Amino acid sequence: MRALSASALALALTLPAAAAGASDERPVGAKTATAPPRSAPLPRDTIKRLKGSDPAQVKAALDDVRLAAKDGAPAVPAITEVLRAGLSPTLTQAAIETLADTESETASDVLAWYSRHRNVVLRRAAVQALGKTRGTVATKALRASLSDPDAAVRGTAATALGGMSARDAVDDLFIALDHKVAEAAASIGQLCAAQECDRLASELGRVPFDIVTSGLDQVLFRGGKDVSDDLKVKIIGRVRELGTGEANRFLREVQGKWLPAWSQRVKQAIDQAVMATSGSPGSGGAR
Amino acid sequence: MKGRRHERRLRRRSIGLVTALATAVACGGGQTRLNLFSTSWEDDGGASIARVWQRVGSKPIPPSADVVIGIAGHADKMVGLPLGGGSKWTFAHPIETRPIVAGGVVVGSGGGEAFALDATTGQVIWRRSTGQIALLGAGDDGTVTVASFRAANSSGSVLLAIAHDGQIVRQIETGVPLGAPAVVDRLAFVPWDGQYISVVDLLNGDEMARVTLRDETSRAWTEEGSLWFGGVAFTRFDEHIRDASKGKASRATIKVPVLPGEPKLMRSANSPVMALADAQDKVKLYARPKATGDGVAIEDGRWYGTYFRLAMGFDASAGRLGWVHLNGSDFVGASAASGGIVLCDEQGKVTELDGKSGAVLSEQDLGEPVKACVVNVDARAATGSPTGAQTFEGQLAEAVLADDPQLVGIQKVLLRELAGTTDEAATKALVDLASDPRTSPELMPAARTALAARRTGARFMEAALARHYDFLKDVLRAPPVGPIAQALGAMKDRSAAPLLASHLFDPADTDDDVMRAAEALAVVAGPDELPAMRQFFGMYRATAADDNVAAAVVSVGRALLALDGAQGRTRIDTAAKDPMTVEYARDGLGELLAAPSQEPGDAGKKK
Numbered sequence: 059m060r061a062l063s064a065s066a067l068a069l070a071l072t073l074p075a076a077a078a079g080a081s082d083e084r085p086v087g088a089k090t091a092t093a094p095p096r097s098a099p100l101p102r103d104t105i106k107r108l109k110g111s112d113p114a115q116v117k118a119a120l121d122d123v124r125l126a127a128k129d130g131a132p133a134v135p136a137i138t139e140v141l142r143a144g145l146s147p148t149l150t151q152a153a154i155e156t157l158a159d160t161e162s163e164t165a166s167d168v169l170a171w172y173s174r175h176r177n178v179v180l181r182r183a184a185v186q187a188l189g190k191t192r193g194t195v196a197t198k199a200l201r202a203s204l205s206d207p208d209a210a211v212r213g214t215a216a217t218a219l220g221g222m223s224a225r226d227a228v229d230d231l232f233i234a235l236d237h238k239v240a241e242a243a244a245s246i247g248q249l250c251a252a253q254e255c256d257r258l259a260s261e262l263g264r265v266p267f268d269i270v271t272s273g274l275d276q277v278l279f280r281g282g283k284d285v286s287d288d289l290k291v292k293i294i295g296r297v298r299e300l301g302t303g304e305a306n307r308f309l310r311e312v313q314g315k316w317l318p319a320w321s322q323r324v325k326q327a328i329d330q331a332v333m334a335t336s337g338s339p340g341s342g343g344a345r
Numbered sequence: 346m347k348g349r350r351h352e353r354r355l356r357r358r359s360i361g362l363v364t365a366l367a368t369a370v371a372c373g374g375g376q377t378r379l380n381l382f383s384t385s386w387e388d389d390g391g392a393s394i395a396r397v398w399q400r401v402g403s404k405p406i407p408p409s410a411d412v413v414i415g416i417a418g419h420a421d422k423m424v425g426l427p428l429g430g431g432s433k434w435t436f437a438h439p440i441e442t443r444p445i446v447a448g449g450v451v452v453g454s455g456g457g458e459a460f461a462l463d464a465t466t467g468q469v470i471w472r473r474s475t476g477q478i479a480l481l482g483a484g485d486d487g488t489v490t491v492a493s494f495r496a497a498n499s500s501g502s503v504l505l506a507i508a509h510d511g512q513i514v515r516q517i518e519t520g521v522p523l524g525a526p527a528v529v530d531r532l533a534f535v536p537w538d539g540q541y542i543s544v545v546d547l548l549n550g551d552e553m554a555r556v557t558l559r560d561e562t563s564r565a566w567t568e569e570g571s572l573w574f575g576g577v578a579f580t581r582f583d584e585h586i587r588d589a590s591k592g593k594a595s596r597a598t599i600k601v602p603v604l605p606g607e608p609k610l611m612r613s614a615n616s617p618v619m620a621l622a623d624a625q626d627k628v629k630l631y632a633r634p635k636a637t638g639d640g641v642a643i644e645d646g647r648w649y650g651t652y653f654r655l656a657m658g659f660d661a662s663a664g665r666l667g668w669v670h671l672n673g674s675d676f677v678g679a680s681a682a683s684g685g686i687v688l689c690d691e692q693g694k695v696t697e698l699d700g701k702s703g704a705v706l707s708e709q710d711l712g713e714p715v716k717a718c719v720v721n722v723d724a725r726a727a728t729g730s731p732t733g734a735q736t737f738e739g740q741l742a743e744a745v746l747a748d749d750p751q752l753v754g755i756q757k758v759l760l761r762e763l764a765g766t767t768d769e770a771a772t773k774a775l776v777d778l779a780s781d782p783r784t785s786p787e788l789m790p791a792a793r794t795a796l797a798a799r800r801t802g803a804r805f806m807e808a809a810l811a812r813h814y815d816f817l818k819d820v821l822r823a824p825p826v827g828p829i830a831q832a833l834g835a836m837k838d839r840s841a842a843p844l845l846a847s848h849l850f851d852p853a854d855t856d857d858d859v860m861r862a863a864e865a866l867a868v869v870a871g872p873d874e875l876p877a878m879r880q881f882f883g884m885y886r887a888t889a890a891d892d893n894v895a896a897a898v899v900s901v902g903r904a905l906l907a908l909d910g911a912q913g914r915t916r917i918d919t920a921a922k923d924p925m926t927v928e929y930a931r932d933g934l935g936e937l938l939a940a941p942s943q944e945p946g947d948a949g950k951k952k
Contacts, residue, residue, distance in 0.1 A: 111924075141883075142880070142883045143883050144882070144886045144888070145888075147887075147888045149925075150888055171880055171884060172884065174851070174852060175884060176859070176885075177890060178852070180888070181852065204816070206816065206852070207814055207853045208852075230817065233817045
């Protein structure tokens with residue numbers, strides 16, 4: 059129980075969020091389970107080319123920074139500088155995507171600018187990038203983007219907020235969920251405290267099942283320090299109460315992903331819920 | 346073959362009419378077939394009508410009933426509401442044409458008979474079988490009712506004079522189109538052919554006089570102690586009537602501005618008016634003529650109009666709108682009174698409005714919804730303490746903001762009125778109208794144009810600018826940034842600068858809005874707006890998707906040149922030379938740099 063087995067880890071990494079398991083454990087060593095992305099060294103003249111007037115040279119320099127990934131961080135000030143000064147739409151998009159690859163928080167400020175650009179393609183790219191650069195500026199900009207006129211921007215912002223552990227955004231995400239921003243459910247599931255998770259579960263029956271369970275799925279697979287077994291059992295109970303075929307299918311999926319090393323109490327609740335709902339129309343029968 | 350069939354059909358119709366009349370005549374009265382309504386008549390220079398004036402000019406004409414008659418149910422019931430007090434009454438009877446209040450009686454027809462009721466009590470005075478002929482008009486002098494009818498599917502007319510004891514005094518059938526008659530001292534004044542009034546002596550059926558009027562005329566009636574003829578104007582029967590054919594009769598008309606629906610003062614009485622109210626009843630003009638020392642005038646110097654659920658008061662001399670009243674449901678009948686107007690709506694509500702202000706003086710109720718309504722006011726004057734008085738601007742604002750698609754036509758007119766006022770309330774109304782997603786697309790361009798021309802009410806415009814599209818807060822429509830920016834820019838309202846700057850970055854605003862906001866900023870921006878303007882300039886100088894946004898870049902560039910010192914000039918100079926800067930902006934910025942001095946706003950204007 060102190061640590062997950064290697065196979066459990068591998069499976070856990072395929073789960074919706076940073077998959078959790080045992081009632082008091084989160085996966086460890088996850089970052090070492092896969093090889094870090096390879097990055098190319100940043101050519102010396104990159105920054106000079108970025109500041110040049112030749113669009114082809116600027117593009118090539120941005121590509122070099124992208125290849126460097128996080129190691130391209132030294133180029134971030136230059137990229138933000140040229141973005142502030144203005145680039146063509148194509149280069150603007152490339153620069154935004156490059157900043158995303160650097161995952162540098164210092165890029166969030168200029169990305170926040172472009173998260174309000176009139177060009178929706180640039181807006182979507184900026185919002186996506188903010189999810190990677192993170193920080194308080196990014197959080198603020200992404201929360202604002204939940205109100206964007208474009209549905210894809212709203213959805214991307216909701217997803218990004220969940221991915222960057224923006225706890226403060228949970229209330230906004232609930233409002234977004236009320237406004238049919240489906241992506242908000244999964245992010246709430248990633249971020250919610252006990253009471254908020256329970257609130258999400260209470261949306262069952264009001265919000266489409268698939269949307270709510272995209273969030274509940276996240277809650278159930280979060281670590282025990284984040285979400286107690288009591289809450290998980292309660293959530294399973296709420297799904298079970300629905301007694302529908304889709305509830306049964308969801309519970310069976312959870313059952314299939316629940317590793318033996320994880321909480322037995324929760325597993326027992328899942329198993330019982332699967333049995334209780336197995337006769338529901340459309341459930342596919344008992345297993 | 347076809348011609349013969351048509352001839353047979355006409356003959357059958359004629360037989361039908363005669364049969365109906367024979368039934369009507371069977372109970373007594375002499376049938377008259379004189380040379381009445383002859384078109385070969387020669388103008389006698391007013392001699393005959395002058396003789397009639399000599400005979401009846403000094404006879405007192407009693408006031409007609411002040412009463413509202415509602416047609417209720419399935420057009421099978423009348424509800425009477427005496428305005429001077431007295432109980433409501435009902436009368437169950439099929440009603441096929443619009444009832445007429447004449448003197449103290451209500452004349453109606455339907456179900457193959459005509460009838461007269463006491464207007465105050467609803468008691469039947471007389472009823473006669475008429476067959477399928479339709480009531481056109483009626484007059485009553487207290488002893489005899491004269492009514493004109495049109496046979497169904499025929500151009501022929503019938504004039505019946507029926508004493509209050511039910512006896513037919515006179516029956517005249519003619520091939521000419523008769524209008525609505527009046528009767529004074531047993532003389533019937535019968536309009537016909539749109540221009541003549543023939544005076545028929547009911548004792549012998551002779552046409553004892555005729556007058557030719559120079560206005561389209563199909564109605565005769567008594568009001569305010571006088572006999573009147575009318576259609577498009579009011580002509581008084583007085584000593585000047587002898588000169589009517591020379592256009593010198595005592596007459597008055599109203600000057601009507603162009604109004605939607607082309608409302609009429611009087612409906613032609615040459616055709617029957619169906620029992621149920623139609624659009625002509627809802628969109629109509631009302632005025633009351635008044636005898637003066639030297640002729641005729643319009644009572645109180647005002648006339649009125651209805652447009653579905655709006656009532657309006659106009660100045661008679663200039664035709665200028667004085668007030669507007671918004672009602673809960675459509676008006677279907679009204680009558681101008683001394684001091685105001687009495688209106689009846691579809692819900693059966695009777696409202697008396699002050700002629701001067703449009704404020705409500707009194708409200709009564711017929712007790713049930715009505716299909717049509719006839720309002721007759723003669724001696725009653727609209728008096729009392731007005732309630733719910735609003736300013737003219739407030740009335741206009743309420744009317745133009747009414748969410749009612751059928752009002753759009755008149756709302757355009759009212760919007761022009763509103764735009765012509767300087768009151769801040771008008772600005773607020775225009776902001777609300779231009780911001781409201783329910784505003785008709787037909788009204789929106791005019792609202793935006795009017796808003797852009799405002800020079801008062803900056804605080805309402807700033808309050809609107811403080812709003813932005815916000816999906817989560819259900820604010821799904823951006824404020825009318827463009828016109829507001831134009832107005833605030835023209836007003837040089839520097840306090841609006843931060844609000845205008847914030848709209849440079851709202852993707853929900855239109856490109857035109859952004860252009861206008863930037864134009865205004867070029868005039869009102871201060872140092873505090875520099876960061877926002879630098880940001881906008883950087884974001885859009887090379888990504889502006891169209892000329893509007895590029896023009897906004899140029900406007901902001903102009904402001905930066907003025908406010909950002911050497912740094913600003915360098916920024917503009919660099920952008921003007923950079924091939925990545927969109928062409929429109931590059932050209933504009935180049936011109937900015939080349940120009941020795943700029944008038945505010947010029948640089949940003951779209952070419």
